[in-house]
Amino acid sequence: MSAVIVAIDGPSGTGKSSTSKAVASELGLSYLDTGAQYRAITWWMLTNGVPVDDASAVAAAAARPVIDSGTDPAAPTIAVDGTDASGPIRTQEVTAAVSQVSAVPEVRTRITALQRSIAAGAAGGIVVEGRDIGTTVLPGADIKIFLTASPEARASRRSGELKGKDAAGLSATQEALIKRDAADSGRKTSPLKKADDAVEVDTTQLTLEQVVECVVTLVGKAAAAKAEAKAGQISK
Numbered sequence: 392m393s394a395v396i397v398a399i400d401g402p403s404g405t406g407k408s409s410t411s412k413a414v415a416s417e418l419g420l421s422y423l424d425t426g427a428q429y430r431a432i433t434w435w436m437l438t439n440g441v442p443v444d445d446a447s448a449v450a451a452a453a454a455r456p457v458i459d460s461g462t463d464p465a466a467p468t469i470a471v472d473g474t475d476a477s478g479p480i481r482t483q484e485v486t487a488a489v490s491q492v493s494a495v496p497e498v499r500t501r502i503t504a505l506q507r508s509i510a511a512g513a514a515g516g517i518v519v520e521g522r523d524i525g526t527t528v529l530p531g532a533d534i535k536i537f538l539t540a541s542p543e544a545r546a547s548r549r550s551g552e553l554k555g556k557d558a559a560g561l562s563a564t565q566e567a568l569i570k571r572d573a574a575d576s577g578r579k580t581s582p583l584k585k586a587d588d589a590v591e592v593d594t595t596q597l598t599l600e601q602v603v604e605c606v607v608t609l610v611g612k613a614a615a616a617k618a619e620a621k622a623g624q625i626s627k
């Protein structure tokens with residue numbers, strides 16, 4: 392597989408992380424979870440007493456945390472100021488605050504620059520998943536995929552992850568998910584949006600294996616087209 396850049400976007404619970412990791416592992420590509428980076432900066436704001444509902448306070452602090460993402464799809468990592476943050480970034484407190492923090496333009500500028508430099512450094516190619524990868528972060532990606540699924544399917548997947556510990560209940564989980572999607576889609580800077588040239592895959596009725604197979608096929612086609620275009624240029 393040549394060094395393809397794959398952008399996978401979509402709302403929460405559509406299968407972005409699971410699909411991206413599996414596709415990257417299967418094709419020998421690096422993997423970047425951009426949601427984990429927004430969660431990491433949000434966790435830093437919360438633990439450092441920055442009021443997350445004050446956009447100017449968040450903007451003023453946006454450059455302070457050092458965020459480091461490991462891009463091995465078999466063992467992705469996220470560290471903040473040298474400390475492993477993979478557990479704390481998944482708490483309900485962070486989930487509830489992340490849309491507010493990620494809407495602040497100074498946060499997006501900083502994290503977008505970090506994402507672009509990680510993608511540029513992935514010599515063997517990379518799968519980058521998030522909300523604005525195809526539209527803003529990597530508009531020149533070799534293949535863009537936009538995953539969707541019904542709100543019911545997404546909520547039941549999220550609830551299933553909590554394995555009986557979904558104290559809030561399925562309908563509250565669905566409500567929180569819809570609220571976060573609305574905030575992510577409605578923000579001014581770089582909202583959650585399908586790129587015009589992205590391929591939309593509705594995963595509601597598909598198993599994870601079927602989604603992975605579909606994406607692997609799409610990436611394979613994009614890689615072949617890229618290799619062919621390159622060969623054409625060389626022979627000219």
Ligand SMILES: Nc1ncnc2c1ncn2[C@@H]1O[C@H](COP(=O)(O)OP(=O)(O)O)[C@@H](O)[C@H]1O
Nearest residue numbers: 403404405406407408409548552594597598599
């Ligand atoms: N097609 C699918 N069918 C059923 N469950 C799925 C499917 N895709 C993902 N899942 C499960 O749904 C949950 C959320 O998936 P995840 O990849 O974290 O979504 P996202 O990154 O879009 O929020 C995970 O527990 C995952 O195993």
Ligand SMILES: Nc1ccn([C@@H]2O[C@H](COP(=O)(O)OP(=O)(O)O)[C@@H](O)[C@H]2O)c(=O)n1
Nearest residue numbers: 403404425426427429489490493521522523
């Ligand atoms: N490229 C991205 C990725 C995530 N995000 C923000 O980060 C949050 C968490 O992303 P995530 O991918 O971890 O969310 P889940 O769908 O996995 O719960 C999103 O709700 C967005 O607010 C973003 O703004 N842009």
